[in-house]
Amino acid sequence: MKDVILALDQGTTSSRAIAVNADGKVVASAQREFPQHYPKPGWVEHDPREILDSQLAVMDEVLEKTGGARAIGITNQRETTVLWDRETGEAVHPAIVWQDRRTADMCRGLADYAGLFASRTGLRLDPYFAGTKLRWLLENLPNVRQRAEAGELAFGTVDSWLVWHLTGGKHHLTDATNASRTLLFDIHRQCWDDELLRILDIPKTVLPEVVDSSGLIAETTDGLPIAGIAGDQHAALFGQGCYEPGMAKNTYGTGCFLLMHTGAKPVMSANRLLTTMAWRIDGKPEYALEGSVFIAGALVQWLRDEMGLISTSEEVGELAATVADSHGLVIVPAFAGLGAPHWDPQARGLAIGLTRGVNKAHWCRAALESIAFQSGELVRCMERDAGHRMAELKVDGGATMNDLLMQIQADLCSAPVVRPKNIETTAMGAAFLAGLGVGMWKDRREILAMLEEERRFEPREIDAAAKWRDWDRAVERAKAWE
Incomplete structure (x- = not known):
């Protein structure tokens, strides 16, 4: 082997x-x-x-x-x-x-x-x-x-x-x-x-x-070639096959990291995102826009460990699925300030819209929506910077196994969300870069042919504009609190 x-x-x-x-x-x-x-x-x-x-x-x-x-x-x-x-x-x-x-x-x-x-x-x-x-x-x-x-x-x-x-x-x-x-x-x-x-x-x-990120870079003391190197989010972008401008991936972990490939020239963000390398191969740089959400999966951990609303992380999806919406509750999880595009370290967490009818299932639903809203903000900024709509959002990370979260994300972004069969995209990206470097795969087309979708979440017809208005109002109230 x-x-x-x-x-x-x-x-x-x-x-x-x-x-x-x-x-x-x-x-x-x-x-x-x-x-x-x-x-x-x-x-x-x-x-x-x-x-x-x-x-x-x-x-x-x-x-x-x-x-x-x-x-x-x-x-x-x-x-x-x-x-x-x-x-x-x-x-x-x-x-x-x-x-x-x-x-x-x-x-x-x-x-x-x-x-x-x-x-x-x-x-x-x-x-x-x-x-x-x-x-x-x-x-x-x-x-x-x-x-x-x-x-x-x-x-x-x-x-x-x-x-x-x-x-x-x-x-x-x-x-x-x-x-x-x-x-x-x-x-x-x-x-x-x-x-x-x-x-x-x-x-x-x-x-x-x-x-370069791919090629014969060095040799270990045992003579094994090191043929690929990339930071984790760049590797995930490569592992997801986002090789053309406009292709984007979002990694759902403790926080969220959304990167959109922008091509051979850097796009300097007018919407407070980061401009970063996608990778460099054969001396040719390719670039990406990046946005970071500080608190995503960490919000679910907070509901479990600090609030005691759930006993396992998996319960958040199960409970959230028992209600049709969040009953007007909006959570802004600015526990450590807000990242892109707000960059407000003085923001603090907020829950607003509470009424007597709100129960723990609504809290769980609002938590999932807050993760999707934060990522959706990054998508909106990237689309404005890139000058075109995002065709689809590829996703990876542990939270992508939550079907309800993925559907909410598709609805709020008005774009398909694509979950791969193999969600180990970060490590796969490093493997693909190294494999190209030693000729195991001859080009990116060969890699693309191996990538398989597990499920595609198509956006549903919802009143997304009203939901976005409520989210934007809540975020403004959370800012500059500290």
């Missing part, structure tokens, strides 16, 4: 590995969770060694089942920042996770440069991204800046950390998708930007080489 691609999917809470054969079928898999660390309010850290050990463990488990592999593809949690010693390979500090907010004041202090960062990188000045995390490490750890300037230290997102150790320290690199999430990479010229590095006071000596 050696003629398989091994995909390493290093996520925020667990590390996974899958083996994919030439027919695009998963023939082996393994997963291992690792601890989350919260040293201060708003701070989120991982132990880089725990990330590495968990990923190596599941890799070995899958390789033992398959007897080997033809190549490795890597996909990873994005923006999470690691700084390590080039000599020892040990991190000088815990990894600062993408969710970490410790650089909020730093970002506010850089507000005069917001337009410059947006025009060069496609991103907003926000603690979400890796650049300010790296600056924090340089400014707050003893002797670290001097060591960085002397070339003793290496910076990277999690893909770089994995590649460094898989290759025995021979390769310090990242792909264009991960580079595009650092606030340091010019997505137009496809290079690290010297002016932005000066503004953030980051020495170029710590940065990795930027490579």
Whole structure:
């Protein structure tokens, strides 16, 4: 079974590995969770060694089942920042996770440069991204800046950390998708930007080489080619076969991440979305618009763990299906502020429209609707930026198994929602990129032929305009509360 691609999917809470054969079928898999660390309010850290050990463990488990592999593809949690010693390979500090907010004041202090960062990188000045995390490490750890300037230290997102150790320290690199999430990479010229590095006071000596997302990138110490790398949302876009402008996917997890392919030229958003790399293959960049919803599946967890309205996450769909609508209840789950397109960190959660007839089934229905409304806002923004309607929305992630949520999403977007047979699209995207890199599949058409729909949810005739009016009114009331 050696003629398989091994995909390493290093996520925020667990590390996974899958083996994919030439027919695009998963023939082996393994997963291992690792601890989350919260040293201060708003701070989120991982132990880089725990990330590495968990990923190596599941890799070995899958390789033992398959007897080997033809190549490795890597996909990873994005923006999470690691700084390590080039000599020892040990991190000088815990990894600062993408969710970490410790650089909020730093970002506010850089507000005069917001337009410059947006025009060069496609991103907003926000603690979400890796650049300010790296600056924090340089400014707050003893002797670290001097060591960085002397070339003793290496910076990277999690893909770089994995590649460094898989290759025995021979390769310090990242792909264009991960580079595009650092606030340091010019997505137009496809290079690290010297002016932005000066503004953030980051020495170029710590940065990795930027490579394509597919191709013969490096070799492990065992001689296994690393032939594909992409950040998780970019890999999911590729795994869903969104290869033409206007094609979009939404990943439903703790939050939601919606990306729309925009082609060979970046579309700079006029609607407060992010412009990002889709991937870079054969030196040719392709771009996407991206919107992030901070709270999606986390709202269902809140109903279960904090409110006690349900005992399992699956119950939310079962209860919601027992009522025809939310009985006028609207929930805006701004527990951590609002993400795109509002970008309001002072917003807070709100439930409005409560009357005596509202019961827990209506709460469950309103929760599902809030997930769909937030994603639908991103669709509306993307359609305005792209200048055309979205033909269909491809979906992945655990919450896509909730049929009612998927139907509500189709209704609110007035577009079909397509659920694939294989919802492991992130890992599949990494496998496809690597398989292209070593010739297992000759082109994207061959990959598209392997993708199968499990179900298509067609939009129904509803009074969507009235529902959207209520949602927009509720969101305005939730803003600027804190």
